[in-house]
Amino acid sequence: MNQQIILVERPEGWVTPEHLKLIETPMPIPGDGEILVRNHWLSLDPYMRSRISAAKSYAQGVEPGQLMVGGTVGEVIESHSDRFKPGDMVLAATGWQLFAAVPAKQALKIEGDDVPPSAYLGVIGMPGITAWTGLMTICEPKAGETVVVDAASGAVGSVVGQLAKSVGCRVVGIAGGPAKCDFVVKELGFDACVDHKDPAFEQLLDDALPKGIDCLFENVGGAIFESLLPRMNVFARIALCGMVSEFNRPPHAHHTLRSILINRIKLQGFIVSDHMQTWPDIRQALRQRVAAGEIKFRESVTVGLENAPAAFVGMLKGENFGKQLVKLID
């Protein structure tokens, strides 16, 4: 039997594990041109919250009763395609389940061992490519500029900061708690990190940003974004990647938009799946840097599909530390 996690009902407000349910289903049977994959890794990502929201979002939502969507890495155990053979490792978007039959053309073969397979879901996968795309195409940071990224220890933020350092920027992260901030500075090499849970947050921001902000990679939204906007410099750029703090509650009341006018800021929302044609080159560039040790990454691993709902809820609350994965095999 296969196991899947399906949506029970669309959450309003905070998601709880009870909004999701583990069910047993028949083993999928691959058709012509398809492969049967046993998943090893499931990726948990903030965008999934939007997919199960009742509110309009940028992609087709998951309906109650349907399989949760998600990226997976697994092993081919049966192939009806000459592009794959049993034993091959593949990246695909098969959702929250142990086994999946996938059209071969929707799977990417994982080759080489310079990076671990799980990295295809994080640092050289959708999150890493998101970081590259927003930073390089919207922020366009130049050496000497100050770049700020929030959710700085996460799958996207950690790559944003390291890329910005490689361009020669001063990089300031924002993260929740001293452990994450320590990691961001000491392991990832950011110049500073501000703990948004610290009561002195505003003062700490001032201290960390003596020259203001030229580029902001915004993952969080809400009160943090509201505090950052007035600190932006003239002609600053903001890549709006996420507003995860506003997922589970009514929209934040933003009072600082005037900074966009008086500082002639460019604020641009983006979704990395709008730019699929650029993924292969970006993945390759990230892979070289990861393999060379120039970009570091951290994973937060939960074991067992049955524990994915709790891990997902925890991630939305910031309880993960690095890229959140679910390991599906022993």
Add this chain to the structure above:
Amino acid sequence: MNQQIILVERPEGWVTPEHLKLIETPMPIPGDGEILVRNHWLSLDPYMRSRISAAKSYAQGVEPGQLMVGGTVGEVIESHSDRFKPGDMVLAATGWQLFAAVPAKQALKIEGDDVPPSAYLGVIGMPGITAWTGLMTICEPKAGETVVVDAASGAVGSVVGQLAKSVGCRVVGIAGGPAKCDFVVKELGFDACVDHKDPAFEQLLDDALPKGIDCLFENVGGAIFESLLPRMNVFARIALCGMVSEFNRPPHAHHTLRSILINRIKLQGFIVSDHMQTWPDIRQALRQRVAAGEIKFRESVTVGLENAPAAFVGMLKGENFGKQLVKLID
């Protein structure tokens, strides 16, 4: 004697005429390379509110006791420059006063009679060039798209809409009251206009925007902007030119920023004085269209420098109808 209007104190909240004061000063004496100008027209513009605000803005503020800044058109009555002779009409930024001594290089000679001199302060001046710059460089409208502009009957909005029509867009204006809306549709040729004072504003917006908004030229901010944001289409662009509704009160609480993310919107603030090198070409292009009758304009004329403060306050409340000018000679 000369007459000037100076700032008495920086207003907090609404400006009143009492924040400004008429004084008599000695007649200015032009030095070498300067011209003495008798002003005929003073331009009143929303940006002046920022210059007298205590809050940070994008330009040097006017200090209490100082002459109010502003664009003027006047006649040269004495010249110490071989670039001008008495009788020449010039555009310059001499502020709220009857006479001014100006370096010749800071004055632009007004030539030809295909457009009236006052147009240099409006439709072919800073407001018209503002309209062109924001629409063409940030919004980049394409034929068939829907363009929305608020403060649609004003000096900037009226040009935005007519330019967008010339590109082949569906153009929807937003203005205060039926008279302005009638003008925008019947005289300027917009496809529709929504009265933001109408209690059915939201429903009227829906009716006027069956295909959403691709380009928004935002002059007003506040509740209007908040209502428009969720109506933006995927990959829409917003030129943020002003937030005049937020000048005289605490900042509006914006709850609809999520649209920027999910619709991958580009929102960009701009100030036309950042782009001085483009002014001559844009002015020439606007002039040809105005002279050919392709772009229409309307002026709201107050007579007498002593009445400029009340006219300024009225303009900030939307009481003007078209480009607000003060006529300084009989």
